[in-house]
Amino acid sequence: MTSPRRRVIRPPSPVRKAGSTRLPRLRDQLELKQQALTNWTAKLKRAFHSFEKHTRQITLLQRRIRELEES
Secondary structure, eight states: OOOOOOOOOOOOOOOOOOOTTTHHHHHHHHHHHHHHHHHHHHHHHHHHHHHHHHHHHHHHHHHHHHHHHHH
C-alpha cells in the first residue's frame, strides 16, 4: 500500500497592510504606462500626418494625369 503524501508545514505569512507594498509599485507601473502611451500617441500622430501628406500627393498626381489624358 502507498503511504500518504507528506504535508509541508510552512510558517504563517507576516500580516501586512493591504496596500503597503502594492500601491507604490502600481503607481510606478501607471507612470510607465502613461509615458509609453504618450510616446505612442506622438508616433501615431506623426505617422497619420505623413499618411495624409502622401494621400494628398497621390490624389494631386492622379488628377493631373486625368486632366492630361482628357485634353
